[in-house]
Amino acid sequence: MQMQAMATLNVDDFYAYPDEHGRFGPYGGVFVAETLMAPLAELTEAYERLSRDPEFIAELDRDLQHYVGRPSPIYHAERLSREVGGAQILFKREDLNHTGAHKINNTVGQALLARHMGKPRVIAETGAGQHGVATATVAARLGLKCVVYMGATDIERQKINVYRMKLLGAEVVPVTSGSKTLKDALNEAMRDWVTNVADTFYVIGTVAGPHPYPKMVRDFNAIVGREARAQMLEQYGQLPDAVTACVGGGSNAMGIFHAFLNDRDVRLVGAEAAGDGMDTGRHAASLAAGRPGVLHGNRTYVLCDDDGQITETHSVSAGLDYPGVGPEHAFLKDAGRAEYVGVSDDEALQAFHRIARTEGILAALESSHAIAQAIKLARDMPRDAYVLCNLSGRGDKDVHTIAAREGVQV
Amino acid sequence: MNRIDQRFAELKAAGRTGLIPFITAGDPAPEATVPVMHALVRAGADVIELGMPFSEPMADGPVIQHANERALARGVGLSDVLEMVRAFRANDATTPVLLMGYLNPVEIRGYARFAAEAVAAGVDGTLIVDCPVEEGDTLMPLREAGLRQILLAAPTTAPGRMARLCEAAEGFLYYVSFAGITGAARLSVDDIAERVSQIRAAAKAPVAVGFGVRDAASAKAIGAFADAVVIGSALVDTLDGAASADEAATRAHDFLAPVRQALDAG
Numbered sequence: 309m310q311m312q313a314m315a316t317l318n319v320d321d322f323y324a325y326p327d328e329h330g331r332f333g334p335y336g337g338v339f340v341a342e343t344l345m346a347p348l349a350e351l352t353e354a355y356e357r358l359s360r361d362p363e364f365i366a367e368l369d370r371d372l373q374h375y376v377g378r379p380s381p382i383y384h385a386e387r388l389s390r391e392v393g394g395a396q397i398l399f400k401r402e403d404l405n406h407t408g409a410h411k412i413n414n415t416v417g418q419a420l421l422a423r424h425m426g427k428p429r430v431i432a433e434t435g436a437g438q439h440g441v442a443t444a445t446v447a448a449r450l451g452l453k454c455v456v457y458m459g460a461t462d463i464e465r466q467k468i469n470v471y472r473m474k475l476l477g478a479e480v481v482p483v484t485s486g487s488k489t490l491k492d493a494l495n496e497a498m499r500d501w502v503t504n505v506a507d508t509f510y511v512i513g514t515v516a517g518p519h520p521y522p523k524m525v526r527d528f529n530a531i532v533g534r535e536a537r538a539q540m541l542e543q544y545g546q547l548p549d550a551v552t553a554c555v556g557g558g559s560n561a562m563g564i565f566h567a568f569l570n571d572r573d574v575r576l577v578g579a580e581a582a583g584d585g586m587d588t589g590r591h592a593a594s595l596a597a598g599r600p601g602v603l604h605g606n607r608t609y610v611l612c613d614d615d616g617q618i619t620e621t622h623s624v625s626a627g628l629d630y631p632g633v634g635p636e637h638a639f640l641k642d643a644g645r646a647e648y649v650g651v652s653d654d655e656a657l658q659a660f661h662r663i664a665r666t667e668g669i670l671a672a673l674e675s676s677h678a679i680a681q682a683i684k685l686a687r688d689m690p691r692d693a694y695v696l697c698n699l700s701g702r703g704d705k706d707v708h709t710i711a712a713r714e715g716v717q718v
Numbered sequence: 719m720n721r722i723d724q725r726f727a728e729l730k731a732a733g734r735t736g737l738i739p740f741i742t743a744g745d746p747a748p749e750a751t752v753p754v755m756h757a758l759v760r761a762g763a764d765v766i767e768l769g770m771p772f773s774e775p776m777a778d779g780p781v782i783q784h785a786n787e788r789a790l791a792r793g794v795g796l797s798d799v800l801e802m803v804r805a806f807r808a809n810d811a812t813t814p815v816l817l818m819g820y821l822n823p824v825e826i827r828g829y830a831r832f833a834a835e836a837v838a839a840g841v842d843g844t845l846i847v848d849c850p851v852e853e854g855d856t857l858m859p860l861r862e863a864g865l866r867q868i869l870l871a872a873p874t875t876a877p878g879r880m881a882r883l884c885e886a887a888e889g890f891l892y893y894v895s896f897a898g899i900t901g902a903a904r905l906s907v908d909d910i911a912e913r914v915s916q917i918r919a920a921a922k923a924p925v926a927v928g929f930g931v932r933d934a935a936s937a938k939a940i941g942a943f944a945d946a947v948v949i950g951s952a953l954v955d956t957l958d959g960a961a962s963a964d965e966a967a968t969r970a971h972d973f974l975a976p977v978r979q980a981l982d983a984g
Binding site: 329337339340345349486499600601607614618 | 771774775776777779784787790795796820821822823825827848852853870872874876879
């Protein structure tokens with residue numbers, strides 16, 4: 309098989325990772341300044357303890373059910389599937405969660421951790437604003453002070469989410485350094501954490517960053533895959549033939565992939581942002597076009613030049629506009645367990661319109677990448693096959709971006 | 719003998735406190751860096767810490783972050799930094815040069831290749847901020863090439879870990895004097911004095927204290943109990959906006975000379 313020929317790592321059990329040092333094979337780890345070592349150790353200890361504590365687990369389950377609205381359904385996109393004429397396309401409806409995306413699965417967990425650790429202040433970085441909103445939401449609910457760092461460019465692109473965060477009582481700090489996007493917001497949030505470690509919990513929104521974040525954020529999002537796997541067996545009597553998800557940092561993709569990692573017959577496909585096209589250089593496809601390096605506390609695939617400088621990325625969706633990716637995805641790529649392909653801005657927009665018209669769903673631009681990929685796969689598969697697509701967020705936040713891009717006055 | 723070790727041996731013999739200025743290579747202008755390095759030596763620098771520009775300087779404050787952005791905007795890359803050290807060495811064979819930076823540019827260049835090039839250029843050590851002692855194997859090719867690997871210790875460093883750092887220290891151990899990014903102004907001298915004296919007793923290398931040292935007075939206060947002081951953001955701030963290499967060199971000299979005098983008067 310072509311996939312196995314490409315694999316450079318041989319892995320027996322994907323659930324044996326990360327190791328105690330936070331490594332997924334050669335990826336992951338803890339690449340941070342000395343000042344962050346103590347808070348990371350404190351966090352690792354607290355997470356390892358609480359994630360095994362039956363009371364904490366029960367509290368989290370309660371919140372996921374009654375506050376987030378879990379479980380989210382699996383929805384059969386019948387008209388779309390018929391139109392495509394291949395495999396049946398199913399959506400895991402994370403867009404139906406409270407706040408409209410999968411991001412809340414993680415922030416509910418981290419905010420509970422913050423409270424158990426006695427930290428009265430939480431900070432977060434955000435790209436599309438979904439993670440910022442999800443953090444502001446749970447902070448409001450638990451009475452925690454909340455500061456969200458957001459690139460000035462993203463603030464412009466996502467005004468509605470900025471206002472939403474403010475309504476929820478969060479302070480939104482514009483970041484004007486570098487490319488003024490997610491990576492710069494992450495740099496700034498790390499600086500805040502280093503300066504205020506004593507009373508502050510840093511809620512990272514994706515499966516990147518130093519250990520334990522890639523593991524912790526994956527674990528909090530893994531409920532998506534656990535539910536989906538059980539729902540597939542219950543409703544369709546089989547596992548999906550393929551699973552697609554969009555990959556920026558990679559949290560929704562890790563969330564849905566994780567339950568299927570040892571089901572080797574289930575094809576896992578991550579859709580990265582190909583922006584204007586892979587050959588234009590104006591994209592954010594770290595796995596498809598990047599190389600191993602070290603960024604934001606972990607070793608992973610990064611987009612950088614020959615001098616090691618991180619390059620600016622491009623995507624119509626702010627949530628995918630990131631030059632790195634979670635280390636576990638780098639690991640799955642090298643192990644040949646998951647494939648990562650680029651989906652362009654235009655393809656994502658086509659998918660957005662298509663499911664709006666055929667299924668009555670406005671999907672987030674991020675999720676529209678995964679939908680585009682699901683359609684591509686389904687086309688070449690038999691009608692009795694199933695492609696499960698993680699519909700990770702709703703698109704209300706993107707309607708202004710889409711209108712502006714298509715020259716429509718709203 | 720490695721120039722860093724040599725210099726600290728000399729300082730100890732003379733009973734002097736070391737002075738380590740930091741500048742970002744290529745800032746305020748690529749052509750200013752070598753003249754500024756010489757000016758700093760004339761003003762009494764014992765070790766030059768030269769920042770390798772990186773696009774994501776996460777552990778640095780706004781002053782040095784902007785210096786990184788200015789240097790990168792002028793196209794200064796790792797090859798240029800090494801060339802600057804080589805040019806400096808042509809006229810200064812004794813002052814140790816320490817390269818400070820982040821892992822990714824070194825990783826992309828390749829550790830063995832970087833180590834060979836750095837040694838050939840006349841570099842004596844490296845301080846890779848985002849490579850803690852736990853990931854130290856990553857930097858083995860640098861260590862094997864003879865480059866001293868400078869480790870950081872912080873007020874937040876737990877006792878067990880501090881013992882490990884003291885054991886692993888080479889060249890000097892760099893104590894960051896408060897839990898924060900570079901250049902922020904909060905410093906309780908008594909707290910630092912207490913911690914540094916404990917670390918000096920345990921460390922296998924001299925202890926330099928930095929982060930937050932801004933001028934002659936704060937340098938003198940710190941110098942009273944440290945083997946060396948590091949002064950960075952305030953110097954970078956001083957150089958910002960210099961119209962020419964000459965002006966940058968003059969500013970660097972005039973900034974550092976009073977610091978040296980204050981340390982020696984102590």
